[in-house]
Amino acid sequence: MPFFVALISSPLKTHFKFPIRLLNLSIINRSLTSLVSENNVRSLNSAIREFSVSGLSEKVLDIYVTLRLSGFKPDNFTFPFVLKACGHLNTLKDGQAVHTHILKVGFETDVYVANSLIDMYAKCECLEEAENVFDKMPERNLTSYYSLVSGYKRNGFVYEALELCDFMRILGLKHDRVGLKIIFPLCALSQCLKLGESIHAYAIASNLSSDLGVKTAILDMYAKCGMLEAAREIFDGILVKDVVVWNAMMSGYLGTKKPEKVLQLLREMCLERVPLSLVTVLLVLQACADLAALNQGKFTHGHIIKLGLESNAKVEGLLIDMYSKCGSLNSASKVFNSISGGNVNSWSAMISGLGMHGYGRASLMVFFGMMKRNIEPDWVTFLCILASSSHCGLVKEGEKFFDYMSRGFGIEPRMEHYTCMVDLLGRAGHIEEALRFIQGMPIEADASVWGAFLGGCKIHGKTDEGQSLEREIVNLGPRTGDCYVLLSSFNAEKGNWDGVMKTRGLMRERTVKKTPGCSLIQVNG
Template identity: 40%
Template sequence: MYVKCGEVDDARHVFDELSYVDIVLWTTMIVGYTQNGNPLDALQLFLDKKFASIVPNSVTMATVLSASAQLRDLSLGRSIHGIAVKLGVADYDVVVNALVDMYAKCQAVSEANSIFGRILNKDVVTWNSMIAGYAENNMGNDALMLFKQMRLQGASPDATSVVNALSASVCLGDLLIGKSFHNYAVKHAFLSNVYVNTALLNLYSKCADLPSARRVFNEMNDRNSVTWCAMIGGYGMQGDSASSIDLFNEMLKDGVHPNDVAFTSILSTCSHTGMVTAGKKYFDSMAQHFNITPSMKHYACMVDVLARAGNLEQALEFIDKMPMQADVSVWGAFLHGCGLHSRLQFGEEAIKRMMVLHPERPDLYVLISNLYTSYGMWEKSLAIRRWMQEKGLVKLPGCSSIGLFPPLAWLRTNLVLKKDLVSGEEVERLLKSVRWYWLFLLAGSAVVLVAPMLAPKARPAAAPSLPAGFDFPVTCIAFIAATLLLQEYFARVLDRRSAAAEPARRRHLAARVRGRRIGDAEWPSGLGFTWAERTIKT
C-alpha cells in the first residue's frame, strides 16, 4: 500500500520491522524503490548481505535492470545481465524486455538490437522498448521503420507505441510525419491518453506550430503537471513569454502543483524578457511554497535572469551563495551577461574561477575565447584556441540536419582551430552542392516524364532488339541509379569532413563518463562493479 502511494520511506520502515522476509516482500520493496525514482536504494537493497540467502526471480532481475537503466550505467547493467544468465532467467519475457530497455537507455543500441533480433515471439512491450530506444538515441528513421515493421508483422500498436513514434518524429523535426501519427491516434481512439496528448504537445511546440499545440491542449480533459509544463515550455521555446507566464499563473489557479521542469521554463522566460523581479519571486517560491529544491539548471536560469539585465554584481553574489559548486552552465550564463553589457572585468573574474574548477572542459575554453573575440582581443582568443589544439581539447561539434533523402545529411561545424577562426565557406560549398543535387533531380525527373512522349510508337522491323528512342523502363532505372550514386557521393564527402572530429568526440565522452556523478552524490562504494559481495545460491 505504501509503495503504490509513493510513500517509500514508510514502506521501508515497515519492511525493516518484519521478522521474516521472503522473495515476494524483498522484490516488492525493490520494485517500490525503482518505480518511485530511487534506483540507488533499490540496488543497495539488492546487494544487502542480509538477504543473500534469497534467490532472485525473473521479476527481481527485471526490476534491478530497470534501476540500472535509470542510472544510465552500462557496466552495471551488463553485470546484472550476467547474473540473470547465471540464474537461468535471462530468457524470460519480462527480463528480455528489461534488457532491451536497459541497453537502449545506456546508448548501447547495437546490443539492444541484437537481443531484440533473437526474440521469436515479440509482444507489444518488446516492440515499444526497441522503438523507444531508437527514439531516445536520436535514431528517428530506425524508430519509424521499426514501427512500420511492427504493424506488418501483425502486432497492434498501443498508446505507448504512438508516443514513441511521435518522439521519433520530433527527433527528425518532421511535422508532416507527426501529423500522420496524430491522425493515427484519432483513428484508434488514443487521444484520451494523457501521455499521447503530451507527446503531441511536445511535437507541435518543437516544430513551431503553437496554434495546433494550444488546440490539443484545450481539447484535453485530463491535464497533469507534465502537460502544463509542455505547453508552458512550448511558448517559452518560441519566444512567446507573455503566453508562457499567463499559462503558468493559470496552472497555479487550477491547483496544479508545478514541478521542476515548469520552473525551468518560467525562469528561462523571465531571463529573455528582463523580468528580474518576477524571476526572483518564482525562484524563491520553489522552496518556500512548493517544496522543490532548486537544481543546477534553476540556478543557471536565475544567474541568466540577473546577468542579462546587467545586474552582474548581484549575479556574482548569487553564485557565491549557492549551496553547490557552480558548473559551466552557471558560469556560461554569467559570461554571456558580461559580453552583453561589455563588462570584461567581471568576465575575467569568472574565467579565473572556472579555470580552477573545470580545467579539462573544452566548452569552457570556447566560452573564454568567444568573450575575448567579442571585445576584439584577437591575440588572446587565438592563443586560447591554439592551446586547445595543442592539448587535444575539442568541443563536441554542433550539427544541423538537412532532410534530403533518408538517411539525413549532416552539417557539422568544425570548432578545431586550424589557421584561422571558423568561417561559413565550407557550409556554403556544401549548400551549393545540395543545390546542384536538386537541379540534377529535377532534370532527371523531366527526362523521365518527357521521354515516353518523344519515343516513336513502333520499333523498326529491321532491328527489333534495339530501341528506336528512349526506353522508359531503362531510363527510370538509369536515373534512379545515378541519383543513388550521387547521394552516396555526398554522404562520403560529409563523412570525410566530420571524421577528424570523431576521435576527439570519443575522448570527450570518455572523460565525461569517468567524471560522472549520480545526482549530487558520488557513486557509493557499496555499488562497485565487483559482485563478489553478494553470494547467490543456485
C-alpha cells in the same frame, strides 16, 4: 555476528564477480533477513519493488548483492527491478554482471527479463548489446519493440527509431497508449509533421486520443513542428489540465520565439492555481531572459525560493543568465556568490553574463577560478568564453582557449565554436585571417559561420571581400535572412542595384524572411 555482516565477511566474497557495495545496514532490516532465511521469493521481490518504486536504486543493488551472497535464487520477477536500477544509475558493469547471472539461471528467454535487459543496455548507451538481446528473443511483445525504440531515441538515433516503428506496422502490430507517447516525440524531433498527423488520425480512430498523456504528446508534437494553432486548439480542448500540459504549450511558444505567450500562460496557471514544476520554472526563466523582463524574473525567483528549487543546478544557471540578460549583473553576481561550490552551469552562465556586459577580463578570471575548484568545463563553457572574448576584442585569448578546448579537454569544436572564432576575428578586423580559418575548418562552414564573416566585413567596410564570396554563400541556401541582407547591402554600397534586386529575388524564391528589428520597453513592471 549479525547475519548480513557475516555474509559480507565470508569467503564467498572473493569468488563473487559482482562489484561489492557499501551496504546500509539500517535499510536492510531484520524482516528482510527472515525472508532470505525462509527463501520467500515473492515477498523478497515485493521488498525490492518497494525500493525500486521509491527510486532507491543503490539500495536495490545492495540487496541484490547480499541476496546473491546468501545463496538466494531469484526468479524472473526479481531481475527486472535490478536491471532497472542498473539503467537508472548508468552502471554498465553491474548490468553486465546481472546479465551473466541471468544466463546462468536460464531466464534469458523470458520476455520480461529480456525487455529489461534491452532497456538497461540502452540507458547505459550500449545499443549494440540492446540489439543483440532483441534479436535473440524467441518471443517479443509490444514492450520489446518500444524498449528498443526508446533506446534509439535516447541515444539520438531518431530515424532508426522511426524505421523500427514502421517495421512494427508491417508486422501488423498496433500501437497502444504507451507506444503513442513514445512515437509522437519522435515525430517532433525529426520534424515529420505528415507522419505525426497520420498517427494522430490513427489515435482518434483507435479511441486513444482521449488519454491525457496522449493528448499532451500530440500537442507537444504540433508545437515543436511549428503548428501552434493546432497545438493551441488541442490545449484549449483539454478541460482539466495538469502541469505537464501547461509545460508542453509553454515549450511550444518558447521554441517558436514567442516568450510573451509563455508569461501569459504563467498568469493563467497562477489564476487556475496549478502548482509550478521544475520544468515550468525553467521555461519561464528563459522567457524572462528573452524578453529582458526583470520584474517578472524577480517574481519567478520568489516562486523558486518558495518551491525550494533554488539549489537546482539548471535553475541556478538560468537565474544568472536571466539577470545578466535583464541588465542586472549585480543580481546575477549575488546568485552566483550564494552558490556553494557551484556547478558547470552556474560558472558558464557567469562567464557569459560578464562577457555580454563587456567585462571580458573578469570572465577569464571566472574561468580560471572554475579550474582551481576542479570543475571541468564543457562545450557550453568554452562557447561562453569564446563569445566573451569576441565581444570584448580579446583575440589572442580567444585563440588560446579555442586551442585549449581540444588539446586540454578533448572537446571537439562544434559549429557554434567555429562561428564564435570567425566572429572574434571579424570583429577585430582580421578579415583575411578569418577567411583562412573558415577554409581550414575540418567541416563545411554553414550559414552562421558565413554570416559572422560577412558581419566582420560590414563592420570594417571590406565589401569587396564579402562580395567575392557571394556565389559560394548563396549556394549554401541559408534559411535566415541575415546573409542575404548583408550581401544586399554590399551591392547597394557599390551602386550595384541589379545585384540588390537579384539577392532580394533569391529571398522571395527561397521564402526567406528578414529578421525584423525590435526594441523592448517594460511598462509598469
